[in-house]
Amino acid sequence: MNLSLNELTKMATQEVNFDETFFSNIEECIKYNSIGTLNWAIHTLTIIRERIDVEQKENKLFRWIADINENESLVRVLPTNVVYIRNIKLGSLTPFVTEHNNVYVYNEKTGRIEEVFE
Structure with a gap:
């Protein structure tokens, strides 16, 4: 299942659980070895990390x-x-x-x- 870069970015911002195909698609995109694709992958993985960080912070309200x-x-x-x-x-x-x-x-x-x- 090959997803476009836009579809993967949308999934990174909206999905609650990520399956193996999501990360396989990102890994496949990285193999293209272009600067633009690598920057996109870093951006997408940063979105996921920020979402994890926000969920782990203790909410005071x-x-x-x-x-x-x-x-x-x-x-x-x-x-x-x-x-x-x-x-x-x-x-x-x-x-x-x-x-x-x-x-x-x-x-x-x-x-x-x-x-x-x-």
Whole structure:
């Protein structure tokens, strides 16, 4: 499977998990031995490294609770412990609310998510 340089760069900025074919395609592109292609490969690998660095830094506003699926996880806002659904691909946060518009709060003592009635 040969992907274009633009497709590989797009994957580097959007994918959550990289498979063997992604890195095989980058390795194949590097074999062309042109300065432009080598600069592109360095740029693409730098994008991946920066994404890894950002994910590894401790976030002082949100804490991970659990993964819902491949694209979404539950996080809590540290000052209030209100639970949100974080969409990794879209980079969005949505409040985790009940059908009655009550919010859920993470209880640190019990490790459970509890409904708050307002």
